[in-house]
Amino acid sequence: MKTRNWILGLLVASGLIAVLSLAVSAKTNPGPQEKPFYTMFFEYSSATGNIHPVGESPPVTAGLLKYGEWTYRGLCIGCHGAKGDGNGAVWELGEQYIRNKEHRLPRKPRDFTEAVFKIRSTPSGSLPTDLDLFEAISRGLVADHDMPSFKFLPERDRWAVVAYIKSLSERWVEEAEYQEEAVEIGQPPLPTAEMIVAGKEVYKQMKCAKCHGPKGKGDGPSAPELEDDNGLPIVPRDFTDASQFVGGSDPRGVYRTFTTGFDGTPMPSFADFLDEEQRWQLVWYVMSLRDDWDLDKTRQMLQVQTAAGGG
Ligand code: HEC
Ligand code: HEC
Structure with a gap:
């Protein structure tokens, strides 16, 4: 070692x-x-x-x-x-x-x-x-x-x-004494075509497109003006490319990112605006924007993982 x-x-x-x-x-x-x-x-x-x-x-x-x-x-x-x-x-x-x-x-x-x-x-x-x-x-x-x-x-x-x-x-x-607990994130429900349609609506209501763009390519109208807390330009994540995700590209990682936000960047926390059902709808909508997205394969993979006790 x-x-x-x-x-x-x-x-x-x-x-x-x-x-x-x-x-x-x-x-x-x-x-x-x-x-x-x-x-x-x-x-x-x-x-x-x-x-x-x-x-x-x-x-x-x-x-x-x-x-x-x-x-x-x-x-x-x-x-x-x-x-x-x-x-x-x-x-x-x-x-x-x-x-x-x-x-x-x-x-x-x-x-x-x-x-x-x-x-x-x-x-x-x-x-x-x-x-x-x-x-x-x-x-x-x-x-x-x-x-x-x-x-x-x-x-x-x-x-x-x-x-x-x-x-x-x-x-x-x-802050040791009043350190906040981690938010609880359960097992993701199996995605369905209906959930993705519902998620698209949540995406619209929450105005994610303002930054991430209508197709999640990171090219929303606000994108060119965004800066991080160091005053450096920062681009909203392009959802079509999972390899660029830094907060975890799996369903629970995506859930966590928009629930708690990325401090120090314009990516806000949506913890106060979404219930559990809406969050998973949004997760699957964001994930469905990937270039290599395949609903059936994702369902199969998730079923295998759940059976194996993972997630
Ligand atoms: C004000 C602009 C803005 C809005 C509104 C916004 N985002 Fe973001 N988002 C960003 C920026 C900027 C980043 C990139 C942060 C970075 O690179 O550290 C980001 C990153 C992310 C990531 C990170 C992926 C990863 O792990 O790397 C996810 C997921 C995400 N946003 C989802 C959403 C969703 C879903 C919504 C709507 C509910 C939303 N965002 C609304 C600006 C925004
Ligand atoms: C090539 C340069 C480079 C090296 C080497 C590097 N880092 Fe970083 N690190 C960065 C940059 C740049 C950021 C900020 C990235 C951002 O804001 O997206 C960062 C961010 C971080 C963060 C913040 C994560 C968060 O959630 O905000 C941690 C923790 C971290 N680095 C730990 C480490 C540790 C530990 C090492 C050595 C084992 C290391 N880094 C080596 C460049 C580096």
């Missing part, structure tokens, strides 16, 4: 050196076919690994925190910065040296001192659960190559880095 981390640390270190040289060459020699410099971070992001933890989370001890700090310094510091405020070298060098905005990191890395998170099973404005953080780190925030997936890391390393991140903001101590 340790050797693996050393190797990863070395990879990141050599990545940073490459970033520096690329940053300089991009300044002097910009070309249209060049890949954005930060995509190298995605090259060591493996396709294998689990997003949901299989084992228990270890108790948070001084040792685990130290281990988390070590993991952070190896793998996260380049983007999230030494203080965890998001001002890592990849971000800062990009701002300073990369003229072509398309070649910069599209989003500012999360500021862990502020502790405002997108992926939460808890209500808007509250802190996420440890599991939310674990899953976000595992899945990555892959839309537009924001952050690579770390699902290849051993689970203990991921829990350790979660504990370390939580030590970077006072919010975790201050």
Whole structure:
């Protein structure tokens, strides 16, 4: 386990050196076919690994925190910065040296001192659960190559880095007593053609199209004006491409996203406006906009999963 981390640390270190040289060459020699410099971070992001933890989370001890700090310094510091405020070298060098905005990191890395998170099973404005953080780190925030997936890391390393991140903001101590519970999300009902028609109506009533567009392509009338809390332009998710989903592309992930919203972005929480039935209708309507959508196959898959006790 340790050797693996050393190797990863070395990879990141050599990545940073490459970033520096690329940053300089991009300044002097910009070309249209060049890949954005930060995509190298995605090259060591493996396709294998689990997003949901299989084992228990270890108790948070001084040792685990130290281990988390070590993991952070190896793998996260380049983007999230030494203080965890998001001002890592990849971000800062990009701002300073990369003229072509398309070649910069599209989003500012999360500021862990502020502790405002997108992926939460808890209500808007509250802190996420440890599991939310674990899953976000595992899945990555892959839309537009924001952050690579770390699902290849051993689970203990991921829990350790979660504990370390939580030590970077006072919010975790201050709000410990009144931390909100995760919203309950049940098993998705089997989709039907009628549910999807009903969901289309909910989509209309809630004005999702204002941002996501009438066909969910992310091209609604408000889309060009949207900004995140860092003042960076942000596009509403294109529902036709499930691979870009960062909050989970499965039915329960979609349910959670529009129920709790993405803090720090224009994506609001609709918790107060929808009942349970409407939420599942909306889930299936959003999912039916995918390029590869197939109602019968989805029903079959869900039946198999339910029979196996998953979801
Ligand atoms: C290539 C740069 C990069 C690396 C390396 C990186 N991150 Fe990130 N990370 C980002 C960016 C950019 C965001 C913000 C993405 C967004 O807002 O969509 C982010 C967001 C996050 C979030 C916020 C998720 C949420 O729900 O808001 C967490 C947690 C996180 N990173 C943890 C980590 C950890 C832990 C590591 C190391 C194991 C790491 N990151 C490595 C770029 C990076
Ligand atoms: C004010 C604009 C706005 C409205 C209204 C809006 N969204 Fe969004 N939505 C966004 C933006 C922007 C994002 C992308 C956030 C990001 O990249 O972090 C997003 C992301 C999402 C995602 C994230 C998918 C993922 O996991 O990556 C889902 C699902 C979603 N919206 C569903 C909806 C639904 C359903 C509605 C209506 C009930 C809705 N949105 C209304 C702006 C909006």
